[in-house]
Amino acid sequence: MSRDPDTLLTVRNLAVSFDTRQGLVAAVKGVDLTVRRGEVVCLVGESGSGKSVTGFSLMGLVDPPGRVTADELWFDGRDLMRASDREKDALRGKDISMVFQEPMTALNPGRTVGSQIAEVIRIHERTGREQAWNRAVDLLQRVGIREPAQRAKAYPHELSGGMRQRVMIAIACALTPKLIIADEPTTALDVTVQAQVLELLFALQAETGAAVLFITHDLGVVAEIADRVVVMQAGRVVEEGGVRQIFEQPRQAYTQALLAAVPDVDAPRDRARRLSRQPVLSAGGTP
Ligand SMILES: Nc1ncnc2c1ncn2[C@@H]1O[C@H](COP(=O)(O)OP(=O)(O)O)[C@@H](O)[C@H]1O
Ligand SMILES: [Mg+2]
Structure with missing residues (x-):
């Protein structure tokens, strides 16, 4: 299974715990997860169910005293349980990248x-300073930021929330990753900007063929974008299936409750039809 060429990521029995003053907090308790190449997997569940910690642990972003263990961790045909820290560092940020909920704290x-x-490009590739800068400007243009050469010189606080998230997406896509982990990437944005940022992320995804692990509590978004849905509760996966199956025949009462909490969820649509497959417009609709 792990060596199936269509499988990009396989995790078996992932567990994450934190040593706190109140004692050991088990945030993730034996999660199995598979992501196929080019697939959009939505990780859903109520607040505190362990979605972010799962995403962070895959990115290697759980620092001590947090503890991450797994029985198996395969990415792109490689056994990461046996990879050196250096090999993993080379992968993370390049082949696996992440878009965070709060662009202001991530930047x-x-x-x-x-x-x-430019720095992200230079960390992973032997690129000259000027060349990396030019690529950064190109990327800003690709994510729909007007006057990218000017904007490249801006500090995060000089940009709107939507533009900051576009910058995060530019960073996440800079090195054509095979997997993008997006942790509630639109939650902190104005409603009008949310759809634009989602469109952008999935236009880039369609362009590059990257797989996306999309973390959200918004089942309305899930219906639009997911191929497959993984439902978490209290650190465990309680249900998973194709997006239609989850929406039309949820097996767990917990999943039914999550669905019931969202009024007027449209039936899942074919993502290819729903989201434009056209290349990203260079300077359209900058929020
Ligand atoms: N650094 C940390 N130290 C202690 N507990 C943590 C830490 N990070 C997360 N947790 C706990 O792990 C659980 C899962 O958190 P999280 O993955 O952020 O939930 P979700 O993203 O699903 O809302 C929560 O109970 C949270 O309080
Ligand atoms: Mg979270």
Whole structure:
């Protein structure tokens, strides 16, 4: 299974716990997860169910005293349980990237957005300073930011929330990742901007063929974008299936309750039909 060429990510028995003053908090308790190449898997569940911690642990972003264990962790045909820290660092940020819920906290407030994009490129590729900067400007244009050469010199606080999230998406897509982990990437944005940022993310996804692990509590969004849905509750996966199956025949009462909490969820639509497959417009509708 792990060596199936269509399978991009396989995790078996992932567990994450935190040593706190109140004692050991088991945030993730034996999660199995598979993501196929190019697939959009939505990780859903109520607040505190362990979605973000699952995403962070895959990105290697759980720091001690947090503890991450797994029986198996395969990515792109490689056994990451046997990979060195260096190999994993080379992968993370390049082949696996992440878009965070709060772009303001994920970006460095003291550095221009252009230099932050360029830095990610330079960490992973032998690229000259000027070349990396030019690529950063190109990326800003690709994510729909007008006057990208100008905007590249802006600091995060000088940009709107929507533009900051576009910058995060530029960073996440800079090195054509095979897997993008997006943790509630539109939750912090105005409603009008949310749809634009989603469109952008999935236009880029269609363009590059990246798989997306999309973390959300918004079942309305899930209906629009998911191929498959994984439902978490209290650190465990309680149900998973194709998006139609989850919406039309949820087996668990918990999943039914999540669905019932969202009024007027449309029936899942074919993502290919729903979201444009056209290349991203260079400067359209910058929020
Ligand atoms: N650094 C941490 N230290 C202690 N507990 C944590 C830490 N990060 C997350 N948790 C706990 O892990 C559980 C899962 O959190 P999280 O993955 O953020 O939930 P979700 O993203 O599904 O809302 C929660 O109970 C949370 O309080
Ligand atoms: Mg979360």
